[in-house]
Amino acid sequence: MRVLVTGSRGYLGRRVVARLTEAGHEVVPLVGDVRTADVPPCDGVVHLAALTRVRESFDRPLDYYDVNVTGTLRLLRARPSRFVLASTAGVYGVPSTPVVAEDHPRVPTNPYAASKAAAEDAVSWAARGGALAAVTLRLFNIAGGGDRDDTRVVTRACGAASGRLPDIEVYGDGSAVRDFVHVDDAARAFVLALEACVPGHTAYNVGAVPASVADVLAAVGRVAGRLPAVVRRPAHPGEVRELRADASRLHTLGWVPRVVDLDAVVRSQWETERPAQELPTTPKPAPDRSRRHGEDTGRPGR
DSSP: OEEEEETTTSHHHHHHHHHHHHTTOEEEEOOSOTTTSOOOOOSEEEEOOOOOOHHHHHHOHHHHHIIIIIHHHHHHHTOOSEEEEEEEGGGGOSOSSSEEOTTSOOOOOSHHHHHHHHHHHHHHHHHTTSSOEEEEEEEOEEEOSSOOOTTSHHHHHHHHHHTSSSOEEEETTSOOEEEEEEHHHHHHHHHHHHHHOOSEEEEEEEOOEEEEHHHHHHHHHHHHSSOOOEEEEOOOTTOOSBOEEOOHHHHTTTOOOSOOOHHHHHHHHHHHHOOSSOOOSSOOOOOOOOSOOSSOSSSOOO
16 A cells, blocks of 8 residues: 555654555655645555643643644545554543543543544544544553653653663652553554554554553663662642553454563663663662652653
8 A cells, every 4th residue: 555654753653664664565754744734645544643742732732733633634634545543542531440441431631632532533533434444543651662752651761770861750659550562563553453444433552561650660670780760759639540451452453562571661762772881780779869850750641
């Protein structure tokens, strides 16, 4: 297929482009702003471009709707036969169960997640007549493989252990559990979804490795031989204590994650992060520090 990919130069986008090419598809990166750029003729669209920062979305809600919804509408108006949308587990809000399936109600609690839910709805309605085969992939926490987004917990923990970042903030006792998926496994899910989608719209969860923030810090200690410096903060009121993906629907398409061990996820990030000097082989506790750095570590996100 001739496949248009938005966000093709991003962290996930580069992996998706590589996997599509390996599968024999012709990849056409979208050039320019997804809201205004010309949309070339294509057989399918993989839509990854979006604004994605939860905290920022509270300050810029209209920008988030403009990019995430208007951009999706523009692509849909080009009338591709297949469409795969990258969405987020954040659309579930505060779920009523620790393990979430795709039929759980969507109750987004921030403008970013709400804009993604609106984009999902646009895709679903566009596919309702049967002329479009569409899939939404609700990504839990993508990690590993050279991520450079320091708002994500694995990346920040490795950055703090290497000394690139001064510390990592942990809210509460670090026991809140989230679901992680290696970026290469996520990329394979997009290729599979594009190839397998049928007329109509289906949503799939993408998650593979449940772990707490404390688990991530311990894994960094094992892999790096050095624990990151930690700043302790009070727990967020109403924080979800456990959010894990029921990915069984995606498994029915033949998707099986290849990275299912937290240490392996962390190692693939650490290999791109570690400093030039050799680090100690035995984890050593680092003191808590009082200064503030970065974003919240324990919330779900892409």
